[in-house]
Amino acid sequence: xxxxxxxxxxxxxxxxxxxxxxxxxxxxxxxxxxxxxxxxxxxxxxxxxxxxxxxxxxxxxxxxxxxxxxxxxxxxxxxxxxxxxxxxxxxxxxxxxxxxxxxxxxxxxxxxxxxxxxxxxxxxxxxxxxxxxxxxxxxxxxxxxxxxxxxxxxxxxxxxxxxxxxxxxxxxxxxxxxxxxxxxxxxxxxxxxxxxxxxxxxxxxxxxxxxxxxxxxxxxxxxxxxxxxxxxxxxxxxxxxxxxxxxxxxxxxxxxxxxxx
Amino acid sequence: xxxxxxxxxxxxxxxxxxxxxxxxxxxxxxxxxxxxxxxxxxxxxxxxxxxxxxxxxxxxxxxxxxxxxxxxxxxxxxxxxxxxxxxxxxxxxxxxxxxxxxxxxxxxxxxxxxxxxxxxxxxxxxxxxxxxxxxxxxxxxxxxxxxxxxxxxxxxxxxxxxxxxxxxxxxxxxxxxxxxxxxxxxxxxxxxxxxxxxxxxxxxxxxxxxxxxxxxxxxxxxxxxxxxxxxxxxxxxxxxxxxxxxxxxxxxxxxxxxxxxxxxxxxxxxxxxxxxxxxxxxxxxxxxxxxxxxxxxxxxxxxxxxxxxxxxxxxxxxxxxxxxxxxxxxxxxxxxxxxxxxxxxxxxxxxxxxxxxxxxxxxxxxxxxxxxxxxxxxxxxxxxxxxxxxxxxxxxxxxxxxxxxxxxxxxxxxxxxxxxxxxxxxxxxxxxxxxxxxxxxxxxxxxxxxxxxxxxxxxxxxxxxxxxxxxxxxxxxxxxxxxxxxxxxxxxxxxxxxxxxxxxxxxxxxxxxxxxxxxxxxxxx
Numbered sequence: 021x022x023x024x025x026x027x028x029x030x031x032x033x034x035x036x037x038x039x040x041x042x043x044x045x046x047x048x049x050x051x052x053x054x055x056x057x058x059x060x061x062x063x064x065x066x067x068x069x070x071x072x073x074x075x076x077x078x079x080x081x082x083x084x085x086x087x088x089x090x091x092x093x094x095x096x097x098x099x100x101x102x103x104x105x106x107x108x109x110x111x112x113x114x115x116x117x118x119x120x121x122x123x124x125x126x127x128x129x130x131x132x133x134x135x136x137x138x139x140x141x142x143x144x145x146x147x148x149x150x151x152x153x154x155x156x157x158x159x160x161x162x163x164x165x166x167x168x169x170x171x172x173x174x175x176x177x178x179x180x181x182x183x184x185x186x187x188x189x190x191x192x193x194x195x196x197x198x199x200x201x202x203x204x205x206x207x208x209x210x211x212x213x214x215x216x217x218x219x220x221x222x223x224x225x226x227x228x229x230x231x232x233x234x235x236x237x238x239x240x241x242x243x244x245x246x247x248x249x250x251x252x253x254x255x256x257x258x259x260x261x262x263x264x265x266x267x268x269x270x271x272x273x274x275x276x277x278x279x280x281x
Numbered sequence: 282x283x284x285x286x287x288x289x290x291x292x293x294x295x296x297x298x299x300x301x302x303x304x305x306x307x308x309x310x311x312x313x314x315x316x317x318x319x320x321x322x323x324x325x326x327x328x329x330x331x332x333x334x335x336x337x338x339x340x341x342x343x344x345x346x347x348x349x350x351x352x353x354x355x356x357x358x359x360x361x362x363x364x365x366x367x368x369x370x371x372x373x374x375x376x377x378x379x380x381x382x383x384x385x386x387x388x389x390x391x392x393x394x395x396x397x398x399x400x401x402x403x404x405x406x407x408x409x410x411x412x413x414x415x416x417x418x419x420x421x422x423x424x425x426x427x428x429x430x431x432x433x434x435x436x437x438x439x440x441x442x443x444x445x446x447x448x449x450x451x452x453x454x455x456x457x458x459x460x461x462x463x464x465x466x467x468x469x470x471x472x473x474x475x476x477x478x479x480x481x482x483x484x485x486x487x488x489x490x491x492x493x494x495x496x497x498x499x500x501x502x503x504x505x506x507x508x509x510x511x512x513x514x515x516x517x518x519x520x521x522x523x524x525x526x527x528x529x530x531x532x533x534x535x536x537x538x539x540x541x542x543x544x545x546x547x548x549x550x551x552x553x554x555x556x557x558x559x560x561x562x563x564x565x566x567x568x569x570x571x572x573x574x575x576x577x578x579x580x581x582x583x584x585x586x587x588x589x590x591x592x593x594x595x596x597x598x599x600x601x602x603x604x605x606x607x608x609x610x611x612x613x614x615x616x617x618x619x620x621x622x623x624x625x626x627x628x629x630x631x632x633x634x635x636x637x638x639x640x641x642x643x644x645x646x647x648x649x650x651x652x653x654x655x656x657x658x659x660x661x662x663x664x665x666x667x668x669x670x671x672x673x674x675x676x677x678x679x680x681x682x683x684x685x686x687x688x689x690x691x692x693x694x695x696x697x698x699x700x701x702x703x704x705x706x707x708x709x710x711x712x713x714x715x716x717x718x719x720x721x722x723x724x725x726x727x728x729x730x731x732x733x734x735x736x737x738x739x740x741x742x743x744x745x746x747x748x749x750x751x752x753x754x755x756x757x758x759x760x761x762x763x764x765x766x767x768x769x770x771x772x773x774x775x776x777x778x779x780x781x782x783x784x785x786x787x788x789x790x791x792x793x794x795x796x797x798x799x800x801x802x803x804x805x806x
Binding site for chain 2 (some may be wrong): 115122133134
């Protein structure tokens with residue numbers, strides 16, 4: 021096989037405090053270009069921590085990250101601030117709560133994705149190059165936000181629409197990897213499927229490697245091509261969808277029907 | 282047996298509680314007795330000389346409008362000083378807010394010092410800034426602008442950084458996740474969230490600055506206040522009234538305009554681009570006009586800078602420690618002035634709050650509406666002018682300070698008391714009414730328990746504000762530590778001014794801290 025785009029080696033993440041929490045315990049995994057991976061697990065299993073450790077956002081929560089993470093051959097954990105910004109600019113991150121700035125227009129929220137490519141002074145003055153503005157319009161239309169809404173404040177959008185803006189923002193980065201942390205957990209089932217289809221299409225059309233965190237087993241089996249099961253901070257499953265027995269998987273990952281485990 | 286001990290313990294507890302209660306009451310009475318003595322409060326002299334106050338007002342009437350033409354320039358200067366002071370203050374406040382925010386700067390090494398600096402700025406009262414800047418830069422509006430910009434910076438920074446603590450941290454992560462640098466994060470995730478409250482606070486501070494700007498000339502910092510001093514010294518009372526009325530009108534008009542702008546801003550009315558550019562143009566024009574006509578020159582700024590470094594140097598190297606005792610003594614008097622003044626004001630505004638609200642009692646609408654206007658009118662009269670009037674009545678000393686604070690505070694206390702009464706839950710009131718309780722019983726058991734904690738919290742908050750006022754009113758002769766500053770100022774004894782600062786800053790900080798703690802306890806129960 022080709023060389024992995026992402027290699028995680030002996031990753032352990034600890035949230036310090038009076039009672040330190042070991043969120044990830046010695047995790048190893050390799051992700052290859054073009055894959056569509058779903059990370060499954062109940063809340064608290066370490067899914068978010070895994071994605072947030074990859075681009076080191078977890079450090080905002082004062083997490084201690086140990087081990088090695090190689091993105092495109094570069095050790096993320098050893099990177100300087102400047103290198104980290106460079107790495108982050110190639111990784112599109114999608115948040116559960118969309119993380120758009122409500123007061124800014126939809127278009128500006130999308131253009132934020134191009135900040136790393138725009139000259140520093142230009143970005144501070146808010147004068148984005150025409151080319152980026154056009155890309156932003158195209159990305160928004162592509163994820164299903166019609167042109168006449170691009171000038172609206174993000175506050176006026178519905179949850180599903182805000183998440184589309186979040187995806188468009190990530191697309192503007194021309195990412196090599198997309199990390200989506202529970203992107204549809206706050207959406208209704210129909211909208212959730214629409215948004216998941218956008219991820220699927222981006223992955224199929226452009227071959228952008230995608231890792232999606234999902235807690236919902238239905239969506240996990242519908243969209244995952246390779247499934248990684250997390251439980252208590254450890255990987256207990258890592259198989260292509262075809263090799264997984266759905267029933268035993270659900271029992272192992274989510275516990276029994278009456279919620280024990 | 283067990284029952285017995287239980288009962289004994291219970292009654293013991295009851296007695297202990299009663300004892301504690303009486304002890305508390307006794308201490309409170311002692312506190313007030315002490316404070317009343319400290320501010321030389323006696324009703325007989327108020328009654329004896331109180332008549333003189335109205336005599337004074339009588340001598341002012343009718344106002345002398347022939348002086349109006351020569352008052353136009355000071356009036357404009359007042360507005361210019363307020364505009365420029367607010368503008369510069371806002372410019373200085375923004376970086377303080379951003380770099381004092383935990384969400385933006387994750388290193389405590391940066392945000393702690395910034396926050397500490399912000400808090401120190403905030404403790405110095407408006408008039409004290411004026412005194413310091415006049416000493417530093419000489420008489421005139423330039424000193425006023427300097428004082429107002431620091432005063433504005435302190436309040437804008439404080440209020441906005443409270444909003445900054447409440448901004449949504451999530452967009453910050455999103456912008457970080459695309460690989461943006463710190464300044465880009467601030468530009469795209471922090472400022473867009475911060476600007477609305479920032480502008481709101483800037484408008485509010487502009488209102489405050491107009492009030493301060495109108496009177497700070499009394500210590501030589503330009504604007505209307507300078508005319509007021511002259512008129513007062515010449516005992517030209519009709520002109521005094523003219524100036525007071527002019528200030529009053531200015532404050533009310535500015536408040537009205539500011540409210541309009543704020544409403545338009547909050548509702549987010551979409552403006553035609555031409556109108557918007559026009560507005561920015563007017564604003565920029567106003568600032569430039571203020572700049573040009575105030576004749577701020579660099580040599581003065583440099584002199585001011587030298588003065589402040591000398592002051593800091595004097596405080597740190599050779600403080601006038603022999604005056605420390607006196608300064609503390611006078612500061613205590615300032616606290617007493619604030620306590621008695623706030624209490625008087627509270628007693629006066631308590632009924633006003635109920636009368637201005639027609640929520641729960643059947644008060645004629647017309648009465649309630651007119652009662653509501655009283656606080657607004659009182660608020661527009663600056664404390665300093667009241668203090669000057671009272672000094673003319675009773676002579677210099679702490680009593681005029683007490684009365685000025687008592688009257689001026691009615692404005693805010695009355696307004697907020699009414700708001701508190703207005704938003705009480707009506708279910709308990711109805712429950713009592715339906716059980717056949719009398720109006721007084723409803724008041725005692727359904728209304729009072731709901732409003733009392735908030736009233737007390739408001740009282741304490743106003744006390745906090747009045748401590749600042751009481752520590753500077755002495756500059757015009759109304760007792761407290763301000764009188765010491767005034768004396769030191771006239772002998773150019775900067776080391777004594779320095780020692781006053783050393784006493785005022787920690788005291789005000791401690792009061793602010795305690796007040797915030799107690800208020801939080803009271804409101805959260």
